[in-house]
Amino acid sequence: MTVTLRVVLDQLVAPTSRDLAEASASLTEALIATAPRGCDVAAIVPSPGIPDDQAVPGLSSETRLSMRRRELAASWQLGVAPGIGKGLIHSPTSLAPLVRHDRVNETHQIVATLWDLRAFETPDELSRPELLAARALLSRVARHADAVIVPTHAMAERLGEVAKAKLVKKVRVISGAPAAGLRVPSDAVGRLRALDLPTASVVLAGGAAESDGLLAGFAAVVAAGWDGDVVVLDVPEGEEPAVIDIAAAAGLGEARVHCRGALDRWDRAAVLSHAAAFMATGARTDWPWRAVDALAIGIPIAAVDTPVHHEVLADAAAFAPAAELDTALSRALGTDAERLRVLAGDRAKGFQWSATAERVWALHAEL
Incomplete structure (x- = not known):
């Protein structure tokens, strides 16, 4: 029986940040390359799916949802995530299908990732829509994520100072890296x-x-x-x-x-x-x-x-x-x-x- 880890790759379809798009692609490529025996990697993406120039070789399948990214983000912020199904889900960002689930009996688990704490530290530097969206996702992360990845221990400590205990106890530290293949070009x-x-x-x-x-x-x-x-x-x-x-x-x-x-x-x-x-x-x-x-x-x-x-x-x-x-x-x-x-x-x-x-x-x- 093959165990599939499905990765949320909305950033490859409609990127909101070049850094998040590069990190999503780089991590997914590495997950495919390091997959344990009996495991593979698939994608969850909004419509219209991953474009050819952003394709990640080695994905076993692609769960293409009917909504485009903007509508998908709004839906997931409200806890509405139809068409996802159960299984192992990993998001390289804070956007994930975070709904109530039973990790033990349904073997359904969801992990999200935080790369910054702007919604906590500098909310006045975000537009109102950005702040509301960030806070909605953070609220769902705190309630429904099985783990939350942050890239540094310093961020984990800072999160412990500004966030609720329900979120803090789920934190795991796993660092990021430069975009895959980053090197000085010949030109x-x-x-x-x-x-x-x-x-x-x-x-x-x-x-x-x-x-x-x-x-x-x-x-x-x-x-x-x-x-x-x-x-x-x-x-x-x-x-x-x-x-x-x-x-x-x-x-x-x-x-x-x-x-x-x-x-x-x-x-x-x-x-x-x-x-x-x-x-x-x-x-x-x-x-x-x-x-x-x-x-x-x-x-x-x-x-x-x-x-x-x-x-x-x-x-x-x-x-x-x-x-x-x-x-x-x-x-x-x-x-x-x-x-x-x-x-x-x-x-x-x-x-x-x-x-x-x-x-x-x-x-x-x-x-």
Whole structure:
């Protein structure tokens, strides 16, 4: 008898986040590659199904629901999940068919994943629809998930401070990893040219939200004496002027600041491969997607001193409080640059989707 683990892959059909889409695909590929004997992996997807260019080789089947993702999300937030059936269900995000079930007698189990705690920590930075949707899903996760995965112990501890005990007791820590296959492309220079970006820069990530910490990052660039260009990745659409204004307030001229949105893994790798340093400025208890990319590419990192950054980056970054981030950037650009490059490459080896997948299989076996 074959045991099937069904993975919710809504992000491959109608992505709301490039990071979540890449993580969903990367984890699913690894689950297929590490499946124990007698087990396989299938997908649960909204209509119209996974497009050909996002197909995951090795899926045993695809449960295609009649609703599109938007309607599906609204339905699942209300606890209405027709057509799902029973079995082992794993969601790489917080969106899952979370309904009342009997794990013991029905062999029906549901595991969800949290990559950030924005609904708890910075609700004022979310739009009202985003906040209501996040809180609705978190409420259902607390009531009906058999386990909740978070990627760091720091996030688990923070969740214990802000969430109800019913949710906290279900938490398991299983780390994420860079997008599968992330590496410097052979046409990196051409990609930079196509993106209209310089071949040398300091790279940051985020938008105008205060918790993204760009003001401290820009101020550090000025105080550290970096006179080159600055590239900002993951700027939400429409926030480019606000980011330019934040840079100007820190003393950085508009001509030196290049804002870009959510790039694909190859373009991100191209940008990071030509960076003098990456600055991890975020203060939230999120999984640091771009910092982990920077580890994989092997560039010096200057990071705001937070529990998440310390746990993920360890000794592969120069740390400082936000107000003194220039000291960390100076080290990353100067005396510690080569050492941090070597340590970044070593640290990156600790984040592999294959290891994550093995722990996911073990979790479902435990449940």
